[in-house]
Amino acid sequence: MSxxxxxxxxxxxxxxxxxxxxxxxxxxxxxxxxxxxSDPATDATVPDDSGGxxxxxxxxxxxxxxxxxxxxxxxxxxxxxxAEPSTMDTPQxxxxxxxxxxxxxxxxASMRPEDVGGLSGGAAFDYVVEINRMVAGDVxxxxxxxxxxxxxxxxxxxxMHLGVVQVGDRVIxxxxxxxxxxxxxxxxxxxxxxxxxx
Numbered sequence: 001m002s003x004x005x006x007x008x009x010x011x012x013x014x015x016x017x018x019x020x021x022x023x024x025x026x027x028x029x030x031x032x033x034x035x036x037x038s039d040p041a042t043d044a045t046v047p048d049d050s051g052g053x054x055x056x057x058x059x060x061x062x063x064x065x066x067x068x069x070x071x072x073x074x075x076x077x078x079x080x081x082x083a084e085p086s087t088m089d090t091p092q093x094x095x096x097x098x099x100x101x102x103x104x105x106x107x108x109a110s111m112r113p114e115d116v117g118g119l120s121g122g123a124a125f126d127y128v129v130e131i132n133r134m135v136a137g138d139v140x141x142x143x144x145x146x147x148x149x150x151x152x153x154x155x156x157x158x159x160m161h162l163g164v165v166q167v168g169d170r171v172i173x174x175x176x177x178x179x180x181x182x183x184x185x186x187x188x189x190x191x192x193x194x195x196x197x198x
Contacts, residue, residue: 060085149194
């Protein structure tokens, strides 16, 4: 594992909302993912204590199906070879690529109500942004507010770009190695996420 991958992995271990995985499988073509086995409980709207409904997360399979590896690759300028739904608790899709002979990935996750303290809408977005700020640290960090979804932000540090976008009551996150993509490239991906994962 490269140094930046190790840093990324250890930082994310501290935050359930940003889980890092290296394993991946899939294909280099658009292939529909069978979601017929999805858990009905994750497809329903779950009430919360913030005065509004907390929309359940997308499944990992839905993320990979809706946000294709070609779409991720074109936004970031990377040759994404595989897209794999993760088995982690927080639903996520791992988009794998070769970074100069080292396996690396982009991870897109859909926050569950329990990942955001049962909050919804803007309160859930703010909660996830604060967690990402803690993960990013406070040295050489850039924050950029984006015009995507209902609210979006990119937080970039020396090792990684962290993105958070709110679409309705759903909050989606992304993590990308700072060595492999630029901030504007990640902004482009976040814009695609805001429409593909709405």
